Amino acid sequence: MALLTVENLQVNYGVIRALKGISFEVNEGEIVSLIGANGAGKTTTMQSIMGLIPIAGGTVTYEGNVINKVPAHKLVAMGISQVPEGRRIFQELTVYENLVLGAYTEKDKKEIKNRIDDVCTRFPRLGERLKQVGGTLSGGEQQMLAMGRALMNRPKLLMMDEPSMGLAPILVEQIFDIIKELHKGGATILLVEQNAQMALSCSDRAYVLETGEISLTGTGAELAASPEVKKAYLGG
């Protein structure tokens, strides 16, 4: 059984139908990508799964439970974490405080400390900057903090929204190396990306989203080789 199953998901913004009934699933241990251009509905998909915007129709099932109406803070406690688009770290709080907030649903102080140690091992840059205020970090460091903060929840499902956005190519590679490492460690990741090439290179499976509908699906390699995808997203 899939960890996350999305069936015929529909979301409206007023009269605009942002998602016109999309279906996909994420199995345990997989990296699944949703790729597509600006305005295709990628972030909307993430936000509606997370319970941050209301779902107009369809069902979202996580670990066998329908979670359509479950609010975000409960989903976090159920093991879903999101690395939001634009990172959205808490700029006025320190790196340490950001990380602690990532484990908000965990009450055991010792466990929180262990998790901080783990995150600092994975992201040594964060470890060096624990006392620094989030807003003073560079873009790449902020992305690492956003990822580290999400990992503090020890999520069963990690949803990442545009982790490469606004980063220099070398940092994009670093971020994707980390995603691959997480995958090797057994993490289940739902990735939303405009950078189709990078996303497809590390994905087990992927879906192409076009104006609120899924137009193509296949393994990462299949889609990377598909003429339509090449033409639309990979520059011929």
Add this chain to the structure above:
Amino acid sequence: MSILFDGLSLGAIYALIALGYTMVYGIAKMLNFAHGDIIMVGAYSVFVVMQRAKSPTDAFLNVACGLLLSLFICTLFGVVMEKLAYKPLRGVTPIAVLITAIGVSYLLQSLAQIFFGAKPHSVSLPTLGTVTVAGAKVSLSSIVTLVVGAVIMALLTWFVSKTTTGRAMQAVSEDRGAAQMMGINVNKIISVTFAIGSALAAFAGLFYLLQIPTAEPTLGSMPGIKAFTAAVIGGIGSIPGAMIGGVLLGVIEKICLSIPVIAPYTTAVEFSLLIIILLVRPIGILGKKRREKV
């Protein structure tokens, strides 16, 4: 010297009220214009206890009971007000919330009129007398207000920066959506904020009675507006800003009142200060502009 102490203690009262405004603004992103009336609710709670208690021997016990009841009632009113009046308005235009808050303010004043009548009731609080500090006579109630106010503000600062709930408050204040993604129940944090703000108003209500021992339905309006001014001067949304703004306004008020020529214009001076701050530094003394990094 005594002017300074009186000013500081009045400032502590304003600061306590201003904290309620600023915290609710920071976290719920709304101006709760009914906040001043919570002080009035607190003052009437103290009045009820002092009226029932007829044994002057235990004056301080009575005051303590009054404070406890006031804390309980104010917190209850604050939380219920938020649940009934403001929560259904999440996400609607701010002007609707603002109008609602003004409505809640009138509702509370009218309720007080219905239950206690429109005429002022004098509250028989024990008189504390004066002590001599550095050669000047200072009223003991000013010192009590100042000390207790300072302790409360220190506790609040600790609470917001060091506890899990306090950090969650900061997170909600900065980015509500991201806070939800951390597993923070935003509604709960907003309730907690209203509860804390109202409890602070309960203290402010008692201290206000120590200065002017009269409870009346519109008692909260003026200190409410002054404290709101203080919050804006200090930078709305900023906790230390509210403290600084409150103390500043209190001291200025007492200094103005002590100079016969200026005294009649005290309120004008205070609100002029607000206008000047808004012209020179619209975000207030400690207000922050959000930087965005792309």
